[in-house]
Amino acid sequence: MTHDLEALCTLLAGRRVVALTGAGCSTESGIPDYRGEGTRKRARNPMQYRAFLHDARARARYWARSLHGWPRIAGARPNDAHRALASMEREGALVGLITQNVDRLHHAAGSARVIELHGALAEVRCLACGTTAPRADVQARLLDANPGFVERPVELNPDGDAELEDDALDGFRVVACEACGGVLKPDVVFFGDSVPRPRVDAAHAMVRDADAMLVVGSSLAVYSGLRFVRAAAERAIPIAILNVGETRGDALATLRVDARAGAMLPLLAQRLSS
DSSP: OHHHHHHHHHHHTTSOEEEEEOGGGTGGGTOOOSSSTTTGGGOOOOOBHHHHHHOHHHHHHHHHHHHHHHHHHHHOOOOHHHHHHHHHHHTTSEEEEEEOOOSOHHHHHTOOSEEETTEEEEEEEETTTOOEEEHHHHHHHHHHHSTTGGGSOOOBOGGGOBOOOGGGGTTOOOOOOTTTOOOEEEEEOOBTSOOOHHHHHHHHHHHHTOSEEEEESOOOOSHHHHHHHHHHHHTTOOEEEEOSSOOTTGGGOSEEEOSOHHHHHHHHHHHHHO
């Protein structure tokens, strides 16, 4: 670890760094990831955007699973990796942070300049009128509409999801928008959907404002995050990748460190501030 820490410090010290974070940044807060350790055991198909829009039973399946999974997201707390990144921003080492995560833990840790690439589970939006509501309020309404539903044991999955047999959906009631009766959707980018253009543009601007990139806890398997690593590579700025296991961006990396974010980042933040 000492050698890796020295290499990271040498690469990033004195540079304006943009961070790109993925699920591996939040696993130490108790939130499962999609592709990390244990993924094969819990491999699953995440919610698809078109299915949510056009299939009422798919929507019921999502909300039924989310009813079980949301408390883990709501109860999660920032870990040492989140706090270290917030500290690096306060000290001027980070120009900002682009996250693929939807758990709001960077905000909770004190990071100020955060682009939530995929949105946040904490907000729910009506697809008809655009009204937003706190996820906690929707949770309370779902619990009232489905008494006793969360008493059954389930296995929790990434992004506030849970394993649930289809027959458990029988009789499950999905709540509608209180303003217009429209379909409610978590304010996140589902698989098969696109990240809003203004959000992409803001993230690219953040990359252009930096002269180094630090990728933390992302396999970069999804293009929505990989494109910013490619953009950094096109600008020929140094790219450090801190992740457990290989990533899709390894060939573009100036430095590759295989370590847990919660172990390495506090040491890095301390060194960069000294």
